[in-house]
Amino acid sequence: MFPKFTVKKNTPYGRLGTIFTAHGNISTPSFFFCATKATIKGVDVWTMETLNTPVILANTYHLMLQPGAEVIAKSGSVGTFMGWSGPTYTDSGGYQIFSLGYGCVSQEIKGSPRSGRYLKISENGATFLSYRDGSTWCLTPELSIHVQQALGADCIFTLDECTPYHISYEQTRASMEQSHRWAKRSLTAFLKEDAPYKRSYQGLYGISQGGIYPDLRCQSVDFLNSMPFFGHGIGGSLGKTSAQMREVLDMALENLCPERPIHLLGIGKIQDIFDGIAKGIDTFDCVIPTRLGRHGGALIRPHYWSTAHEAYHSRASINLLKACFKNDHRPIDETCTCPTCQRYTRAYLHHLMKSKEISAGSALTIHNVFFMNSMMEAIRDGIALNSMKDVRLQWVGD
Amino acid sequence: MFPKFTVKKNTPYGRLGTIFTAHGNISTPSFFFCATKATIKGVDVWTMETLNTPVILANTYHLMLQPGAEVIAKSGSVGTFMGWSGPTYTDSGGYQIFSLGYGCVSQEIKGSPRSGRYLKISENGATFLSYRDGSTWCLTPELSIHVQQALGADCIFTLDECTPYHISYEQTRASMEQSHRWAKRSLTAFLKEDAPYKRSYQGLYGISQGGIYPDLRCQSVDFLNSMPFFGHGIGGSLGKTSAQMREVLDMALENLCPERPIHLLGIGKIQDIFDGIAKGIDTFDCVIPTRLGRHGGALIRPHYWSTAHEAYHSRASINLLKACFKNDHRPIDETCTCPTCQRYTRAYLHHLMKSKEISAGSALTIHNVFFMNSMMEAIRDGIALNSMKDVRLQWVGD
Numbered sequence: 001m002f003p004k005f006t007v008k009k010n011t012p013y014g015r016l017g018t019i020f021t022a023h024g025n026i027s028t029p030s031f032f033f034c035a036t037k038a039t040i041k042g043v044d045v046w047t048m049e050t051l052n053t054p055v056i057l058a059n060t061y062h063l064m065l066q067p068g069a070e071v072i073a074k075s076g077s078v079g080t081f082m083g084w085s086g087p088t089y090t091d092s093g094g095y096q097i098f099s100l101g102y103g104c105v106s107q108e109i110k111g112s113p114r115s116g117r118y119l120k121i122s123e124n125g126a127t128f129l130s131y132r133d134g135s136t137w138c139l140t141p142e143l144s145i146h147v148q149q150a151l152g153a154d155c156i157f158t159l160d161e162c163t164p165y166h167i168s169y170e171q172t173r174a175s176m177e178q179s180h181r182w183a184k185r186s187l188t189a190f191l192k193e194d195a196p197y198k199r200s201y202q203g204l205y206g207i208s209q210g211g212i213y214p215d216l217r218c219q220s221v222d223f224l225n226s227m228p229f230f231g232h233g234i235g236g237s238l239g240k241t242s243a244q245m246r247e248v249l250d251m252a253l254e255n256l257c258p259e260r261p262i263h264l265l266g267i268g269k270i271q272d273i274f275d276g277i278a279k280g281i282d283t284f285d286c287v288i289p290t291r292l293g294r295h296g297g298a299l300i301r302p303h304y305w306s307t308a309h310e311a312y313h314s315r316a317s318i319n320l321l322k323a324c325f326k327n328d329h330r331p332i333d334e335t336c337t338c339p340t341c342q343r344y345t346r347a348y349l350h351h352l353m354k355s356k357e358i359s360a361g362s363a364l365t366i367h368n369v370f371f372m373n374s375m376m377e378a379i380r381d382g383i384a385l386n387s388m389k390d391v392r393l394q395w396v397g398d
Numbered sequence: 399m400f401p402k403f404t405v406k407k408n409t410p411y412g413r414l415g416t417i418f419t420a421h422g423n424i425s426t427p428s429f430f431f432c433a434t435k436a437t438i439k440g441v442d443v444w445t446m447e448t449l450n451t452p453v454i455l456a457n458t459y460h461l462m463l464q465p466g467a468e469v470i471a472k473s474g475s476v477g478t479f480m481g482w483s484g485p486t487y488t489d490s491g492g493y494q495i496f497s498l499g500y501g502c503v504s505q506e507i508k509g510s511p512r513s514g515r516y517l518k519i520s521e522n523g524a525t526f527l528s529y530r531d532g533s534t535w536c537l538t539p540e541l542s543i544h545v546q547q548a549l550g551a552d553c554i555f556t557l558d559e560c561t562p563y564h565i566s567y568e569q570t571r572a573s574m575e576q577s578h579r580w581a582k583r584s585l586t587a588f589l590k591e592d593a594p595y596k597r598s599y600q601g602l603y604g605i606s607q608g609g610i611y612p613d614l615r616c617q618s619v620d621f622l623n624s625m626p627f628f629g630h631g632i633g634g635s636l637g638k639t640s641a642q643m644r645e646v647l648d649m650a651l652e653n654l655c656p657e658r659p660i661h662l663l664g665i666g667k668i669q670d671i672f673d674g675i676a677k678g679i680d681t682f683d684c685v686i687p688t689r690l691g692r693h694g695g696a697l698i699r700p701h702y703w704s705t706a707h708e709a710y711h712s713r714a715s716i717n718l719l720k721a722c723f724k725n726d727h728r729p730i731d732e733t734c735t736c737p738t739c740q741r742y743t744r745a746y747l748h749h750l751m752k753s754k755e756i757s758a759g760s761a762l763t764i765h766n767v768f769f770m771n772s773m774m775e776a777i778r779d780g781i782a783l784n785s786m787k788d789v790r791l792q793w794v795g796d
Binding site for chain 2: 040045047347348361
């Protein structure tokens, strides 16, 4: 029965659909917020609900170390554990392990040293040291599925190897083949009838690989199509720039089975979301909107860019830490109906940031979550009403 | 017109009244939460509202240093600045300056060294260094009134000298007389017609002194009664124990003009509140309920003490950091209707505390605020219905 996916409408600006889960329906295109340790940092779950949040995505890696999969299973699922009654996703835990091992993409691009000593990859899985107590863990495809079944989210992902950006064609191919073998093992574990935490309502996403290489992307798509996954994740390197991302998406989406929902992992910039949707992506997840909020950033729409002082914004957001907001007694956005813009001024948010009050990050995260949810709703309306050019103009500015 | 105070009922268990302010009425007895830097740490102002919070008390000392009184005056008042439409109080700033200088009472009782070098008291006022940038400030009675008029709370306090606990009779007398002279100067400044931030709706509280000495307490009461203050604050040392506090309250309340509201500064323990109300106190403020929440403590009622494991509680609260809560999938209190108890379990709150997630402190603060507001409502009902013995049994346990 669950989960199920239907497409209502296909357009050159994106497609409209619904993912039906045991915990509610997800209208697509949709953006998922990351609750790394089973909480959206600084925002109560009942507030996330009033902001019309569709889905919360939790992290297998963090939760298997603290509080442990068994504690969450005893509470029911990661949804019941965190008091969230709507749909949930979990990732496989791979991304976090490989980030720890290789460093994140930005570190890599900047050439920061990598701490590879914390990570050993073998055919069996990825061996790493717990960030909590230094104990040794080996995350295998089977363990990732076991933990994700214990966590009991509506949709889960296969474990894949997340390679650094700058590896060669040969390394990308070898890694892709390894990820394919892991995907097969994941599916076998997932389908096992007598698994201790088997959940009848769960769907499994496979993840495509192949980096920036067209023939590898093509092979990976063929592989994914041949396996009975519920959904497809787009993984592996998407290149260095937004332009390269669009090229890679063309490769990764060509021939991909159109009956399955397609998730783009870790992408959260406004323009990239519009571009991804136009290519056919259904869902996204990223820490950007919530992390930005905690660091003083508030997402704003392009009609503010021109009127605002140059120093106000960079990349579609204003930084409330800047001194120019000290006596700015307007809300972040006068047209925004989020709780933060209804009650708080820029001057007040600036004061809270300067005072290092946690209420600041919380209020800015609330604005950014509302912003993203409103934008995704506008996009769905835009596709339904064939007005995506206007919607893009209002949210991207070009 | 505002503020005004009326007493509806006097009983041996406390009195019922109403403080009428320009921003709403305060039913007394009432407990005020401290928004030190113009925010209840970790809780949005709209959440404070849904928890039926009567009053928010902000700190003159912190706000005059950051963002500065002028910024807040430009926004309207400290209430409008923080998006709070209900009644507000500010303290004089004295307590914080003297805490910095002398150390807090608990440090003093423990014999920790005091950092008196940061503080110089003269007839003129208290000279101190800003915690923000090390600049030198002199808080005079006139400056405190000026800043509190700029902040524009409904009720404000005179600057008094907050002496350490262990000073002699002679020192206490000298300090009391100094505070009385400051109170006179405060009142003169407050009544000045052409003050730059004069607010017609503000009321001024005088603060009684005299430490633990009956004759000094008596002199201070006579002094306060002779001056046209709107309300009375009980200041100075209240002794070392709850028993001594009750004795000092007897001295400090005897003969105190019964037409004025009486505020007990910095008291927030459950039993002390019941005892204070029985003596005739109308309002309290204290950081205990909110600070306790941020450190993992949840207030619980006595009916839980007997059923709960011994390790669970100390001083009417449970510490969610304790390992015994790891798999405790019940709410903090099954009979509590606060948002936290409706959604979160002890196991989840334990996990959030262990993960150092700020949502933990926020959720526990919400529970504690709701707890205090519910308790004060029960007390008001208890006085109205002559059932205070039962109410005390339900909330204090004896």
